Amino acid sequence: MLSTIQPPRYLSRFPLRRRTKCRSLHILSSAEPATKTYLTDQSQILSIRDLLLSRQLSAVELTHSYLDRLKQTEPHIKCFLHVSDPDKVLRQAQEIDDKIKRNEEVGPLAGIPVAIKDNICTADMPSTGGSHILEGYRPPFDATAVKRLKDLGAIVVGKTNLDEFGMGSTTEASAFKVTANPWDLSRVPGGSSGGSAASVSARQCVVSLGSDTGGSVRQPASFCGVVGLKPTYGRVSRFGLMAYASSLDVIGCFGSSVADSGILLHAISGYDSLDATSSKREVPDFTSQFTSASSLQSRPLEGLRVGLIRETVDAGVDSGVKSAIQGAAAHLEQLGCILKEVSLPSFSLGLPAYYILASSESSSNLSRYDGVRYGNQASSDELNALYEESRAKGFGSEVKMRILMGTYALSAGYYDAYYKRAQQVRTIIRKSFKAALDENDILISPAAPSAAYKIGEKKNDPLAMYAGDIMTVNVNLAGLPALVLPCGFVEGGDVGLPVGLQMIGAAFDEEKLLKVGHIFEQTLEGYNFVPPLISNAAFT
């Protein structure tokens, strides 16, 4: 079925993965080159910029190539809930071409096709959060992260599928469609940001935004073989992100390389007066320390202390995943890292604590969907019945259950037993991570206990589904940044299924994660993380 996909006509002009010799690149302006970098072979964003500014490719051609691939792959993968009007997108591309022609400044993300998870608000475009209750809703504003991307020249190609309001780990809990994994269409892409991960994996866009409350960026990145970056809590404004669990929610980044994820994070980071939890810290240029593979020393990470979290390679983790992680750890050692096992005894408590906090906060946050000010309204002649019916018709099963569990945990007299205890567990977890990160520069673990599983496999067993989040939820409880990048494969599908390595860093030290991740990625040999569906059919 898939072999019928033909290469779009512009694809030959734009390689999926460039391994050319380094070229110089004007970063800031086509008129006035300010900085040069040598990373175009490691970053689609920089490579595209190079091609655009050197007039080897126009933004319109680039946009055509992505829209064509999107059109051909989308019926099989179903990443998007809404695809932008092609005419509008091409007009934006034309404007960029015109500016370049006139030697005017274009933003650092000029012409870059980006996809946005549908729980992140976009002005004048549908933003449903994957829920029937917001079907047809068009927010009157852009989320701050989206606004920043647009201001830098990025082109939004569409809104991606997700588990309703982010509640799920497979994207099957979307009210609208089930997204497939580009590596094996019978498998889930992970979730809840499954559409954003799969769309980058299928090269329907260059980078995408997701959100991560308990692993919703990192686990789908692992399942789809792309890079996923969860920033420190407070690094990125959540204004315009539909709130699920406010003490945990962050907006995160997907890219096909560490460099692209870092560039995307840099674009959306920084203080925003519209989100009181956003940090006023300065945002470093995350890519400034990147070096190209050819100039790396033989042991570029000499002396870096890496702690492998013992509890994450215990029983219950797929043996293929374990060996991929052991292989990744050995690779880090070859790069000069000092590898140690560290134990976080409170690790297993993170999962119930996370689900108590997340359901409780969701029961409060989702009370805003009452069918009165926006969203779908059920007809009724009594106000309470209007609320109850609008919510009954608008929410899916998983959302209803989490609201009910949260309502239970927050009931009078139960708060101390559930919510407060979960918050106390959060204190313990924060402290144990702090101690482990005082002794190690980064911590590593799998991103998920298994690779992508079959669609429908865990749908009716909530605890089995929740158990899959064990590797990621603790990081949200501690508010730390984490980078997931593909490190190997396990058996499954036609050519194997990708496995992601998770690197966890100290608060606000995304820079270190990106530097280590970038070196790891550049030195990892023998793997191709472009799914065969894309690399065979469209790029031969």
Added chain:
Amino acid sequence: MAMGSSRALLILSNFKFKPTVSFSSSSSSSKSFPSFIRNNFRTRNFSAETSSSLQPPDLPRLAETARISLAPNEVEEFAPKIRQVVGWFGQLQAVDLDNVEPAIRADTEGDNLREDVPETFENKEALIASVPSYKEPYIKVPKVLNKE
């Protein structure tokens, strides 16, 4: 409130917090359940008075509180799942958390509150356009006050 239907949901009989949570209520999942989901953190003796003060979920009452009307088939579908998850939440009761301060969030930074000054939102028309029933200048809802 139809107590008859809610009675069926009461799960007092098998609802008991235990230091190590067993999944006896769902034999299908307990078999395949990974070991790391069980808590091996230091635990304390679990006193009877703590558990007896916590009633199991009463689904119809919760649904009313959360303003979600549930169809009978949903009650049937959700009850065992919610019971299973809430039972699993219970493992935290057995953890020794004396003298541990609760953390309301990750607390990496924050509390950067802006000044409390009103601002005009420019795109007012789009805001109003998304209101399901609107009658200038009001958002229309059914009657709020009852005679009783």
